[in-house]
Amino acid sequence: MVNIFKRMRNLRTVLNFRLGSGAAILPSVANATKEYPAVTRLHLTYARKIYGGHQGARHFWRRCLPRLKYHNPGVPMTVRQTDEQDGPAALTIYFAQRASNAATALAADKKVTDSHAPAPESGEQAAVVNVKDLTYAEIWSRVQAATGAQGVSPTAEETQELKKLEDMRVKSEEDRKRVLGFREAKKDQERMIAEARKEVERLKEM
């Protein structure tokens, strides 16, 4: 197994699961309001390649969905990657009972049908948001607007740890430069020695 310090350094990135874009708590049945009903499921469909405006959707999956899933462990989230480059890039948000007004407005903006998304069950209403040609940040702000998700801000400890990690990153960059200097000096020396040896050989032959 890899040595513990390496693993620990790697594991510090668990903070990445907790904080950043996508770190927000979706309204659940317990704290749903009239404006923002509870979110029951999410489904994302996009095509395999990035051309045709599918890049943002993929980045949304990579960068936002894990955090969203971490803060909402009970909300099923599915991703479907298709081969249809002309097909939809769509995020389907399933609401309990009825969709929020913001979500319906967003869905009506650029209508899209997503045949890969599971059909809403009884007592569920889906809003299909077209995410084609949008960056992941734009998609995320739309999701926040549609669902009324409460963003998670870092606690004092987490801020401190983030700062520590940032310091480590800066330090490691410095160290990398320093070590590169050592290695280059060593290589230079070796090269010079090799050249000198060659010179000696040449002189011997003469």
Next chain:
Amino acid sequence: MSSYGSRLPAAARGILSPCRIPIRESSIAPLVSTFQQVRGLKTNSRAKGKGKDKPVKQDRRGQKDFIQRNLKDMQQFALCDAMRYLRAAEVGHDPSRVKYELHVRLRSKKDGPVIRNLIRFPNAVQTEARICVICPPGSKHAKDSLAAGAVLVGEQEVFDAVKEGKIEFDRCLAHPDSLPALNKAALGRILGPRGLMPSVKTGTVVEDVGARVDMLRGGTVYRERDAVIRLPIGQLAFSPEQLRDNMRTTMDQIKKDAAALNHQVIKEIYEVVLSSTNGPGFSLNGEFRTETSPETSALTGL
């Protein structure tokens, strides 16, 4: 200035010379990079002043045991918390392929026997292993293994398929009756590197092929490599309780395996890490859940 030694008779100078301040060394030593000195300092107990009777650290190559680092440095998690992170890491991946994995680090010597066994979980991890059985076609064993769920049964047809490069199975068993035919076919070159070549040593040449197929289908084979046992422990849809039960069974069996080894060999479980197909590894602290963990129902399903 001449040193005091120059005024002494030659004989005395000879005796005293080791005690003299070594001019050359002292003048050059600070200029030499500290990089080289570290080693000397470590082995020279006098240079440190204290720690005179500390044992000299053994050379890394000479170590007989696998290095055990102090787990106090490791951040450890309760099962539910680790699952929450892993489920977040696996979001959007194909749920039928994603599995939870368990890595059990043992306290063990570098040489000596290794643990190697087969386990049946209370909650089956369907690894969907495709099993090939090499036995005389039409025999009772062939029927048994087909009934138990082997995908490929026979002798010559299997050899032909393998020679054509069609290896559509993950496990390969053989009946002792077909062993001569198998050796004659010389498949070791093809199957050997994939770890599929049946041999008595690995326990893949057995009399009761049917029962073995049944066991392999429901069970998971594991072995210790570099003091770590790695095995799939559950599907992503498992609840924390199901995963806990599987882990308990695994721990019990590994302890039994360790006890069943030679008396001189001592193996203990040292660290347990839960991971998943695409996720990072989380060292477990043995607790089930903490106050901040979500409900177990939220960690179940896809």
